[in-house]
Amino acid sequence: xxxxxxxxxxxxxxxxxxVDGVSFEVRPGEIYGLLGxxxxxxxxxxxxxxxxxxxxxxxxxxxxxxxxxxPSRARRLMGVVPQEIALYxxxxxxxxxxxxxxxxxxAAKEAKQRAAELLEALALADRAHxxxxxxxxxxxxxxxxxxxxxxxxxxxxxxxxxxxxxxxxRLKLLEFIRDLAASGTAILYTTHYLEEAxxxxxxxxxxxxxRLLAEGTLAELxxxxxxxxxxxxxxxxxxxxxxxxxxxxxxxxxxxxxDRHLLLAALNDCDPAAGLKALLALPVQVDNVSIKRPSLxxxxxxxxxxxxxx
Amino acid sequence: MKSxxxxxxxxxxxxxxxxxxIVWLFLIPTAFVxxxxxxxxxxxxxxxxxxxxxVENRDAGFLGSVFxxxxxxxxxxxxxxxxxADAKRGIRIPPDFTTNILAGRxxxxxxxxxxxxxxAESAMVEIRLVRALxxxxxxxxxxxxxxxxxxxxxxxxxxxxxxxxxxxxxxxFAGRKPIPTGYSISLPGVIVMYLMMNLLxxxxxxxxxxxxxxxxxxxxVHPLHRPALIAGKLYGLMLLAAVQITFFLLVGxxxxxxxxxxxxxxxxxxxxxxxxxxxxLGLLVGSIIQSEDKVVGLCVLSSLTMAALGGCWWPLEIMPxxxxxxxxCIPTGWAMDALHQMITFGGGLPAAAHAIGVLVLFGLxxxxxxxxxxxx
Numbered sequence: 085x086x087x088x089x090x091x092x093x094x095x096x097x098x099x100x101x102x103v104d105g106v107s108f109e110v111r112p113g114e115i116y117g118l119l120g121x122x123x124x125x126x127x128x129x130x131x132x133x134x135x136x137x138x139x140x141x142x143x144x145x146x147x148x149x150x151x152x153x154x155p156s157r158a159r160r161l162m163g164v165v166p167q168e169i170a171l172y173x174x175x176x177x178x179x180x181x182x183x184x185x186x187x188x189x190x191a192a193k194e195a196k197q198r199a200a201e202l203l204e205a206l207a208l209a210d211r212a213h214x215x216x217x218x219x220x221x222x223x224x225x226x227x228x229x230x231x232x233x234x235x236x237x238x239x240x241x242x243x244x245x246x247x248x249x250x251x252x253x254r255l256k257l258l259e260f261i262r263d264l265a266a267s268g269t270a271i272l273y274t275t276h277y278l279e280e281a282x283x284x285x286x287x288x289x290x291x292x293x294x295r296l297l298a299e300g301t302l303a304e305l306x307x308x309x310x311x312x313x314x315x316x317x318x319x320x321x322x323x324x325x326x327x328x329x330x331x332x333x334x335x336x337x338x339x340x341x342x343d344r345h346l347l348l349a350a351l352n353d354c355d356p357a358a359g360l361k362a363l364l365a366l367p368v369q370v371d372n373v374s375i376k377r378p379s380l381x382x383x384x385x386x387x388x389x390x391x392x393x394x
Numbered sequence: 395m396k397s398x399x400x401x402x403x404x405x406x407x408x409x410x411x412x413x414x415x416i417v418w419l420f421l422i423p424t425a426f427v428x429x430x431x432x433x434x435x436x437x438x439x440x441x442x443x444x445x446x447x448x449v450e451n452r453d454a455g456f457l458g459s460v461f462x463x464x465x466x467x468x469x470x471x472x473x474x475x476x477x478x479a480d481a482k483r484g485i486r487i488p489p490d491f492t493t494n495i496l497a498g499r500x501x502x503x504x505x506x507x508x509x510x511x512x513x514a515e516s517a518m519v520e521i522r523l524v525r526a527l528x529x530x531x532x533x534x535x536x537x538x539x540x541x542x543x544x545x546x547x548x549x550x551x552x553x554x555x556x557x558x559x560x561x562x563x564x565x566x567f568a569g570r571k572p573i574p575t576g577y578s579i580s581l582p583g584v585i586v587m588y589l590m591m592n593l594l595x596x597x598x599x600x601x602x603x604x605x606x607x608x609x610x611x612x613x614x615v616h617p618l619h620r621p622a623l624i625a626g627k628l629y630g631l632m633l634l635a636a637v638q639i640t641f642f643l644l645v646g647x648x649x650x651x652x653x654x655x656x657x658x659x660x661x662x663x664x665x666x667x668x669x670x671x672x673x674x675l676g677l678l679v680g681s682i683i684q685s686e687d688k689v690v691g692l693c694v695l696s697s698l699t700m701a702a703l704g705g706c707w708w709p710l711e712i713m714p715x716x717x718x719x720x721x722x723c724i725p726t727g728w729a730m731d732a733l734h735q736m737i738t739f740g741g742g743l744p745a746a747a748h749a750i751g752v753l754v755l756f757g758l759x760x761x762x763x764x765x766x767x768x769x770x
Binding site (some may be wrong): 134135136156159160162164167168169170171172174175183184186187188189231 | 397611614615
């Protein structure tokens with residue numbers, strides 16, 4: 085049973101279809117990753133889910149009720165962590181938490197108590213009274229997350245919450261998010277970091293140019309490449325047309341190429357040893373060959389013809 | 395509604411936590427009240443109600459000291475030659491003053507310049523001196539008429555001084571109104587100018603920053619209606635205005651000794667309605683301009699222009715008719731009109747009702763525009 089159901093959302097800005105028929109669902113306790121490059125339509129999708137933008141068509145259903153049927157109810161059920169650090173720098177971490185908690189509908193006493201709990205949970209209790217402007221980027225990110233959790237939302241929308249912070253702070257934040265999901269919160273997590281999507285999310289939707297190209301678990305997405313091994317071949321490939329090599333097209337699919345490198349997916353479930361043997365027999369001087377399991381970037385590459393990191 | 399109060403209180407907390415706000419809300423405007431009062435100070439300045447005068451009383455008889463009492467009763471601060479540092483004019487009572495008058499001869503009082511001082515000071519002292527001369531002459535005449543044959547004594551003349559006058563003047567403005575001067579122009583002028591400037595800047599900058607930083611978007615994804623968000627922002631600015639108004643009325647009354655008249659509630663009403671206009675304009679500016687720097691530039695320029703044209707720097711009464719018409723196209727002009735009606739001319743709410751009504755129209759217009767242009 086899904087907690088958030090997004091169906092055929094469409095949003096246009098002028099002639100541009102920023103979101104084009106996106107559908108997915110998020111279940112309680114699940115972290116659903118929306119993975120895509122900058123400008124893919126992730127933030128626009130989240131903005132429509134939380135009611136900041138109205139969709140041209142499509143529907144957002146939260147806990148069985150359409151968002152616009154009862155927006156206040158929907159907003160009480162969700163917490164939104166924006167991409168930017170939308171907090172008051174002059175206020176302390178505790179004051180920020182209390183203010184946003186009160187705005188979410190908590191009584192003063194309850195907001196105070198929840199702020200104290202969250203400061204503990206986010207490991208910021210010792211800096212609770214410092215003005216936010218004195219916090220590091222990672223600490224601000226934690227408060228930014230905490231401000232969406234005061235009212236114990238059952239759905240959490242996280243829009244690239246780790247942008248611009250160091251790896252250690254990122255790990256802490258991801259651990260906290262994992263714990264939230266473990267407690268039953270449905271989480272929609274947008275990112276353009278492959279590693280985050282791979283390690284954090286149970287299911288991933290790949291979005292590009294406003295369209296959801298594929299979705300599933302990491303294993304399911306890797307299966308799009310037939311569960312095949314990928315071969316990275318290093319050779320002098322300038323002016324070479326690999327597709328014209330005898331038997332090459334029947335054995336391999338080119339995912340990416342340059343004058344020095346070829347990224348190939350083996351076809352027909354060929355085993356790695358056979359693949360290697362075939363590559364070494366190619367009519368080209370091979371400098372190096374390596375084998376790897378397909379990553380999300382490879383899946384993205386296969387879907388769009390370009391790497392997510394490009 | 396709860397959310398609106400919460401947002402308003404939080405905004406006030408943020409405004410006051412900013413150290414620069416103490417300077418712009420309180421210190422600089424207070425200095426302006428003082429400095430702007432100086433060039434606008436006139437003979438009727440309420441801060442100078444008892445002009446000092448040096449009196450050389452050479453009279454050996456009692457009439458000299460009775461005349462001194464009369465000078466005091468007419469509003470002069472009588473100083474002796476040993477303590478005359480503040481006096482710009484002097485009065486000399488001759489040695490034979492009592493003798494001559496009791497003998498039926500004319501006694502002449504001398505009036506002279508001590509040092510410095512302009513014509514205004516001279517007129518202030520002279521008018522009181524003339525009134526004292528009229529009074530002492532009338533007392534002598536009354537004494538001789540009522541107690542025929544018996545010479546006046548110090549006691550009989552002092553009794554007459556304390557007697558109520560049979561004819562008094564019921565003072566009302568007859569046609570031309572007096573020109574506000576001194577603190578009576580600078581206090582309302584500074585309040586009106588700085589309310590506009592601060593509410594435009596604080597409101598505009600806060601809105602622009604909150605929109606740029608995503609705070610407004612974050613607010614609107616909470617269970618909060620858009621009108622409540624706008625009301626909260628306006629409420630915060632109105633609280634800020636209330637703090638500034640309270641401060642300046644207290645400082646004006648107890649430090650600058652401005653006579654605020656008998657209509658404090660009316661003055662407060664005018665200032666609050668005007669603050670609502672300025673706060674709505676602040677929201678409007680913050681909604682249509684994205685950069686905080688541009689907001690500050692525009693707001694400083696527009697508030698100073700409105701202050702100058704609206705009569706905050708000099709009285710509207712001395713401005714040409716064309717500028718008076720311009721003054722009444724902007725809210726500062728109407729606010730100054732309403733305040734002068736109550737502070738300087740002693741009118742009540744009915745006298746300021748027309749100006750208040752126009753300010754309400756300005757407020758409604760600005761509020762509707764601000765709500766229409768409000769963007770997160």
